[in-house]
Amino acid sequence: FPNENPNLYRAGAALIPAFVLAGSALRALRRAWDAWHPPLGTLLAVALWLWSMAASYHLVFHEYQRIYRLSTWNASEMGQVIGGFARSVGGPDRAWVVPYPYWVDTRLVGIWAGYPGVDYALFPDQLEHTLATPAPKLFLLKPEDQASLEQLWALYPNARVWRYRASVEGKDFLLFFVPTDPK
Structure with missing residues (x-):
């Protein structure tokens, strides 16, 4: 185990449920924030989305690449x-x-x-x-x-x-x- 080489893109089918779950959570947060203070709710939702994108970018293009290069032969x-x-x-x-x-x-x-x-x-x-x-x-x-x-x-x-x-x-x-x- 495993019988094949691990690859980041093998988990591609998990993207749909992951995005649906993340989107549902963001929608619930935005509704809660809008009930509290509407303009601030939108601003917080956009800030959370930008932070998530930056973190994902760093994980995929920096951390994953570094770990991949260290764990595979040249x-x-x-x-x-x-x-x-x-x-x-x-x-x-x-x-x-x-x-x-x-x-x-x-x-x-x-x-x-x-x-x-x-x-x-x-x-x-x-x-x-x-x-x-x-x-x-x-x-x-x-x-x-x-x-x-x-x-x-x-x-x-x-x-x-x-x-x-x-x-x-x-x-x-x-x-x-x-x-x-x-x-």
Whole structure:
């Protein structure tokens, strides 16, 4: 649970009853205020409506965005890295993401790289199969995945590793680059 990714827009059907309930409450307040002091009732109703709009705007466009960025992985940045690699020195079939538990959805990386339908996952037990692929090669790893990093070092001792500094703190990843063999 859940079987699908949570999304703000999945609750869209709840909008109608929520607005009816909020509108009924505002109407009841306005009637009570109008019975007390009519011009002030209208002013208070408009002020309450404006305050509600400002609070909702802040929740949706600031708080939700901040929490969403902190709770999801940066598949877009990984896709940009793989897309740049594929268009410059490598190719789309020479880059991989080594999966790690609770990390990025490797299918999204393919979409962001510009290759929808490509799943860039290459599990650690399949790393040796990349020896047949000509260099240059690029592997993306989670920094905590030291076992896969050591396995790659054993396969490619002439490789280079960089830490990609993500735009969101704590979402960095490693770039394991295998250059073309000098002849």
